[in-house]
Amino acid sequence: MAQAVPRDPGLQPERTRLAWRRTTLACTVATALGVRAVLHDGASAADAVMCALCLLLWLGVLAVAHRRMTALSTARPRPLGPRVAVAAALGTTALAVCAMGMLFT
Amino acid sequence: MITFVQSLQLWFAPGRLREEGETPDYRFSLANERTFLAWLRTALALIGGGFAVDQFLPDLRWGVRVGLALALLVAGVLCALRAVNHWVRCERAMRRGEDLPASRFPALLGALVAVVALAMVVIVVFGWEG
Numbered sequence: 001m002a003q004a005v006p007r008d009p010g011l012q013p014e015r016t017r018l019a020w021r022r023t024t025l026a027c028t029v030a031t032a033l034g035v036r037a038v039l040h041d042g043a044s045a046a047d048a049v050m051c052a053l054c055l056l057l058w059l060g061v062l063a064v065a066h067r068r069m070t071a072l073s074t075a076r077p078r079p080l081g082p083r084v085a086v087a088a089a090l091g092t093t094a095l096a097v098c099a100m101g102m103l104f105t
Numbered sequence: 106m107i108t109f110v111q112s113l114q115l116w117f118a119p120g121r122l123r124e125e126g127e128t129p130d131y132r133f134s135l136a137n138e139r140t141f142l143a144w145l146r147t148a149l150a151l152i153g154g155g156f157a158v159d160q161f162l163p164d165l166r167w168g169v170r171v172g173l174a175l176a177l178l179v180a181g182v183l184c185a186l187r188a189v190n191h192w193v194r195c196e197r198a199m200r201r202g203e204d205l206p207a208s209r210f211p212a213l214l215g216a217l218v219a220v221v222a223l224a225m226v227v228i229v230v231f232g233w234e235g
Contacts (some may be wrong), residue, residue, distance in 0.1 A: 010132065010134045012131075012132045012136070013135065014134075015139065016135045016138055016142075019138070019139045019143070020141040022142070022146060023142045023146050023149070025143055026145075026146045026149040026153070027149055029149075029153055030149050030150075030152050030153040030156065033153055033156035033157060033160065035196045036154055036160065036226060037156060037159065037160050040160070041205060044144050049131065054194060070182050077130055077131065077135070078131075079128070079131065079134035079135075079138070079196070080134065080137075080192075081116065082115060082116055082118070082122055082189075083117070084195060085141060085189050085192055085193075086116050086117065086146075086174055086189055087226070089145060089148075089185045089186060089187075089188055089189040090151055091185060092148050092152065092181070092185040093182050093185050095149075096148075096152045096155070096178045096179075096181045096182045096185070096196065097182075098171060099152060099155050099156050099159075099174075100178055102159070102170050103158075103159055103174055103178075104171075
């Protein structure tokens with residue numbers, strides 16, 4: 001598959017794709033800490049729900065990031081859509097809300 | 106000058122953002138996207154810090170531990186929401202050919218992180234245990 005458009009010498013799409021990958025890694029670390037909290041403190045029903053929510057949010061962020069990374073694998077990718085940005089930020093916010101819930105249960 | 110409500114409307118209306126001005130060089134949009142992601146990682150790091158304070162400092166008095174964790178988590182939430190807002194505003198400014206928006210958020214976040222760090226130092230040095 002030869003690209004008709006010349007490759008960007010600054011590797012902007014690749015750098016952006018790696019930025020998304022770093023973000024998913026940061027999200028994985030935060031989620032792992034949340035799951036660890038439940039496993040160590042002994043799980044009540046509320047904790048189990050929080051843990052499941054954390055994992056779901058993590059999967060959601062991974063899915064959003066994967067879609068964007070796929071879209072970035074062209075020479076001239078379209079700009080980021082507001083919905084993708086909002087989804088990623090709201091996933092992060094919801095993770096923090098889960099963490100707050102865990103503080104008080 | 107864009108008000109917060111106006112940029113909030115842009116969050117959920119992709120068409121409206123594209124109607125503004127002209128599409129800039131895709132490299133500028135990607136640079137803006139990476140800045141957004143860097144702020145999102147900062148938010149995730151703050152949230153991870155909140156989880157960590159709650160888990161790895163079990164000897165602290167309950168109020169102190171929860172207070173520190175809450176400060177970090179709230180900072181994480183603000184950071185994530187502000188990341189989208191700043192990204193939208195930058196994207197819009199680039200499309201209109203305006204100057205990029207200035208922000209005092211980095212200074213505020215830096216001050217908050219400094220206060221939390223100082224509190225941790227005081228707690229560790231004076232052994233403020235419950």
